[in-house]
Amino acid sequence: MTDEMQPLAADAKRQATDIFQGYVYQAWESLHAWINLEDGEILYLEGAEDIDLLSTSSSTTTQVKHLSKNITLRSAEVIKAIIDYWTLKKNDQRHVIFRFFTTAARGQEQGNPFSGQRGLDYWEHCKNSNQVKPLRKFLKQIDGFPTDLVEYLKTATDQEILDNLVLPISWLTERDSLSALRKSIEDLLIVHGDKHSLKADESKKTAPLLFDTVLKTVCKKEIKERSLSKADFIREFEALTTTPVSKGELELLRNAASQLTAIVLSQGNLIPPNPGGNTIDTKISAPHIPDRKLFVTRKSLKQTILGRLKTLDVLAITGSSGMGKSILSLQAVEAERNNWERISFRGIKSEYIKAIINGLCNTDAHAPQNIILDDINFGQDYAIYADTFEQFVLYLRSHGKKIIVTSQKKIPSSLASRLGLNTNNELHIPVFTTEEIKELLQLNDCPQSELNLWIKDLEFTTKSHPQLVHARIRRLKEEGWDKSKIIFKTEELSAVKRETVSNLDQELPSPEARDLLLRLSVLSGSFKQKNAIALAAYPTSIKTPAIFFNQLVGPYVEQITEEYFSLSPLLDNSSQGNFSEQEIKNLHALAGESYLSKTLVPRDLSNIFLHGLASGSGRILSFAFAAFQSIDNKHKALIYPYLEWLTVVHIGTNKPAISQDEILNLMFRFIQFTIAVETKDMKSALAVADAWFNDAKNFTAKGPFQKQKEAKFFPFMFFLSVFRYESLNIPIEKCVEWILAAYDFLDKNPEINSIFKQPWGDPKTSWAEIIPEVAITKRINSSNIEGLMSALDKFPDSQKLIDAINTDSMLSKRVVDNVWLDQIDKDKPDWEEALIALEKIQVFFAKKKALSVSALAVRAIAIIKNEYTNDKAGAEQAISAGKKELGELPELINYHAKMAFINKDFSLALKRWKEVLPKLAKKNYLTAAFAYRDAAVAFANLNDWKTASTHFLEASELAKRQNEKLYATQCLADYGFSLWKLGKYEKCIDIFVHVIETLPKLPSPKTNLRSLGLLKMTSNTLIYFQKNINPEYRSVGLDYVEPVAGSHSPTDFSEKLRELPITPPETLLSFLAEVEVELQVKNNAFNKLMNIFDTLPILFQAETKKVEIVRSLKSGNLDKLVEDIIYFFTLTQVSIGIENRHIAMRKISSQDIQEALKTHGATIAHTLAFTLLSFLTSHTFEEVPWSKWEASGKKLGLDKYKEWVDFVQEAPTMTTEKARHLIQDGTADVALRAVAAIHILTQDDDRKYSLYASALLTSSLKDFSIFCWTLDDYLVDLLIKRWTNLAGHLFATWHDQESKDVLDACKDSTVEGIKKAAQITLAASEITSLNIDSVKEKLIDIIKN
Secondary structure, X not given: OOOOOOOOOOOHHHOXXXXXXXXXXXXXXXXXXXXXXXXXXXXXXXXXXXXXXXXXXXXXXXXXXXXXXXXXXXXXXXXXXXXXXXXXXXXXXXXXXXXXXXXXXXXOOOXXXXXXXXXXXXXXXXXXXOOOHHHHHHHHOOOOOOHHHHHHHHHOOHHHHHHHHHOOEEEEOOOOOHHHHHHHHHHHHHHHHHOOOOOHHHHHOHHHHHHHHHHHHHXXXXXXXXXXXXXXXXXXXXXXXXXXXXXXXXXXXXHHHHHOOOOOOOOOOOOOOOOOOOOOOOOOEOOOOOOHHHOOOOHHHHHHHHHHHHHOOEEEXXXXXXXXXXXXXXXXXXXXXXXXXXXXXXXXXXHHHHHHHHHHHOOOOOOOOEEEEEOOOOOOOOHHHHHHHHHHHHHHHHOOOOEEEEEOOOOOHHHHHHOOOOHHHEEEOOOOOHHHHHHHXXXXXXXXXXXXXXXXXXXXXOOOOHHHHHHHHHHHHHOOOOHHHOOOOOHHHHHHHHHHHHOHHHHOOOHHHHHHHHHHOOOOOEEXXXXXXXXXXXXXXXXXXXXXHHXXXXXOEEEOOOOEEEEOHHHOOOOEOOEOHHHHHHHHHHHHHHHOOOOOOHHHHHHHHHHHHHHOXXXXXXXXXXXXXXXXXXXXXXXXXXXXXXXXXXXXXXXXXXXXXXXXXXXXXXXXXXXXXHOOOHHHHHHHHHHHHHHHHOOOOOOOOOOOHHHHHOOHHHXXXXXXXXXXXXXXXXXXXHHHHHHHHHHHOOOHHHHOOOOOOOOOOOHHXXXXXXXXXXXXXXXXXXXXXXXXXXXXXXXXHHHHHHXXXXXXXXXXXXXXXXXXXXXXXXXXXXXXXXXXXXXXHHHOOOHHHHHHHHHHHHHHHHHHXXXXXXXXXXXXXXXXXXXXOHHHHHHHHHHHHHOOOHHHHHHHHHHHHHHHHHHOHHHHHHHHHHHHHHHHHOOOHHHHHHHHHHHHHHHHHOOOHHHHHHHHHHHHHHHHHOOOHHHHHHHHHHHHHHHHHOOOOOOOHHHHHHHHHHHHHHHHHHHHHOOOOOOOOOOOOOOOOOOOOOOOOOHHHHHOOOOOHHHHHHHHHHHHHHHOOOOHHHHHHHHOHHHOOHHXXXXXXXXXXXXXXXXOOOOOHHHHHHHHHHHXXXXXXXXXXXXXXXXXXXXXXXXXXXXXXXXXXXXXHHHHHHHHOXXXXXXXXXXXXXXXXXXXXXXXXXXXHHHHHHHHHOOHHHXXXXXXXXXXXXHHHHXXXXXXXXXXXXXXXXXXXXXXXXXXHHHHOOOHHHHHHHHHHHHHHHHHHHHHHHHHHHOOHHHHHHHHHHHOOOXXXXXXXXXXXXXXXXXXXXXXXXXXXXXXXXXXX
């Protein structure tokens, strides 16, 4: 036996192996994240959490847990993670994504709080369903959350909890084991190494060494030192997989490369003259920006360049001509310009580039320095200098120097690969952002108020191309920002573009390529190759156009995606001067046709509009309009950003946009306006509306469709469209002008009313009535009322509009009420200001003979004085003066009646209303509806419910005619309640069925207080009905108040209602069905409920099944009773186990039934036994459907339970002898004893056993049947029948007080139900020798409680 050193005795509980395993797993996961870093991303270890991943656009923090147990939302680790996220959110204002990364699986929370789902699964479910309430409820119950988080869970909206807690946190469970994670890392390293020609084993061996680097990094003290970037990984991997080369070896390589060149370099002139004889200036110079005021600093790009140069030694800045590559490179290095040099290769051919770079490698001629190689040409012949370029990069790398290359093309992939470059070494320059254009405009003194206008202009005319933006701004500044230059006046860009075009002969030797390029200049934005090829067909055909197109990609055509390209803006409109005007139009037509397709992307539709406008092609424009109109409103918002440029086309020019076709022109204005207003650009929308109105006013139907009789109606689109956008703040004077123009148009074209059907209100209403209502109703207010009156005075033909306001009761009321109602919402209402404005309205409209408007102003004055300033005498005086001046107008009399109503003088109010109500109904449906409702309340307060009911119904009908569905339903509910007060129960129930069915069609009670008030008051009323028909009904749990007249129809319910839960309409229908069954009227509500049974939440299925059982008991049809009771108990048991049972849907399974029977098998037998009380009062034992009950019980599994088996075998053969035995047998099951008791009370008139049966049933009914409140009346009927007979015989013989007491108890109408049964039984015990002391106390308790 060999000696072996044994470990010290250890306490397993104190060992930290799990902790260390967790740290190891975290470090390997950190390595995994490091390898997968994208460009620009930084990894921080042990920062806010275990792993923080930051980029310019997002912040993600990851908590890593290596766990073996399952986790739930109650797990300590999960609770801590939520707290950690909440703390981070408070301390860091950035939007952070929080990931909980663990090897653990998800477990199930105890108590099943998420209806069968695991809590962590439900968390993810919430992100898609927005059903946050169950999660909120669960989280509020968790102990240990900080106070502010608990408060947030209580007070925040569901959307806020979703946005700020649920969406940011992700639970990444069941992640790879440690061995699987390491294998995944090794695979990633093998793939990375393969790109650099490394063998798999070489790459795989770096894993533990890189892991060591992670451990060293995480142990650093300062958080900034605990960071890792993609460049760090590349450097570390390269160091671990390459062998260092000595400086001597590098020098040998450099000298060998220098000897390959045959060109002798001089210090001042690096290359020989060009063939043309001119010497190209190739001096090396320090970077220099001539005038910083001319150039906007592209801060974000500059920071990107500087960030990459920290880790990279080569950076290629690419982009087409004029994108600002050169100036950007200069701006990037400006702070260290003395450490940089620059040389330009613009216009230099490949063979000379080779000579220059060779010279730069010559250390004797020039010491190595950081350098910008500007405008180097990576053309098709780049191979000429590829080797030299590679040697130069190696040369600078060996001296620790950096290189910036600017080029129109990418560094070719083969050369990039040789240099070890990847996508991180390339930065493609985009066009100017909106903010950069704005900054440049501000640098050039653009008027602040016009910034947005010129930004749009520049984005459209220059496509945000930097060189063109600079050129246009320079010109606009010189001309004082002349707005007449917007969009189509761009002469200053022509010079820049002409210079570009003039160089094409030298840069593109192929005439076909030049010709194709010039044709492409009619294209705008992005296009596909097929769009470019289409232009090769005209004016003269270009053969093999795809070959020539490929030559253009790079310097002149940028490839945006695999499919899409865009032309350098420097060549925009270069077709001008190279093609005739007609040829250009034809090219635009060809381009437009090439985009036409059954399916379009938004940018294609934009191009179709552009080419349609430029070519004047009716076919293309008609296609564009049809395509625009075919997009449903839900998706139109997605295309607006691509079409916003249309909103400034031909605006402010006083000319049509499409002069050759006025119909297409008006359609175009419609689209312009729609885009502007839907994108909330109200300033542009008003400008378009002005242009549209001008075009509509001058419309002559010129164009291809001028002979169509419908052509003349196109201007009417203006009036149909502009006014309907309430958010468009049209100046009130302009509103008046446009309304009067609409009147003029309608007068000339009266058939409009039959051609264009208006969608609102009464179909007989004319457009002349609709337009002013839509135009003015929501726009008039206290700030512009004087403007309205001024405009009505200004226009000579305005009397027609004044008359329209006067005769349209709704419009006249809005014109007046909008002037003073806004004072109510102010902290300090200025009633004096409102009264002055109203007095002006009264005087103005009276002068214009608009007496209704004037009367409404008087009414408003009286309302303010009576209800807001407590000047009741002043209100009376205002009404009296108004009547004297204007006459006994309904508007004045109505409010005079309302004043009496407010003071609760109902008789006086009704006296004033008597004559005026019918007149009001003819003028203003809604005003009349309010008046009829108030009159109904007055009649009810005078106990005239019959007249009250007719007035509530009339109020509802009037509101319906005004399309006020909510108020109509409120008044209908009040009508229903008045029917109840009149005892018309069946009609009342029908009305409330209609109300309940209407509730979901009304505004949401979540947002509309009146809808919520109606819902809650209806619920309260139905509970009142239940209590009204049976005071014992629902004796537990539901509070209510007795409704009063008008309870359902206030216009201002209490805000406290918002604190209450929203009652589902199904609840109300089940309440109503219960009332219906109790009253035994027709089954309208019950049938409605049964029709939707399968769609009801589980709780209401149970309630509905209960109603169905009660209905069966009352009707005497017990065939399905066993099945119904089993399902009722099953539904109830299942619903108890579901947290949101009032909304949860669940289909009952056979397993659910068996589980319910396990718990309630005996109870079901007891319940069935007591239900015989209802049946045997009018039927015999033989008529009970015993065989059907037995079959149902067997089918559903009830025959497994002894209580049921005994009951179903013994009860059908019950005899008097057996009944007397069972009733005294305390060991017998309750079900059999109950049947025995019922048998005795119906078939055995023995006084002693009758008392035994009475006492047993009365004392047991509440304990053994949940239907006791239905069955107690049947029990009382049995007891009255039995004891009236027995006590009657005794009293006839003995005239004793005890027998009389029994008879009095049977006749007592002051008590009912189970209390009366107890009272009769106690009285009967005094005429019977049987001692019932064992239950007497319980019977007394029933009477008391």
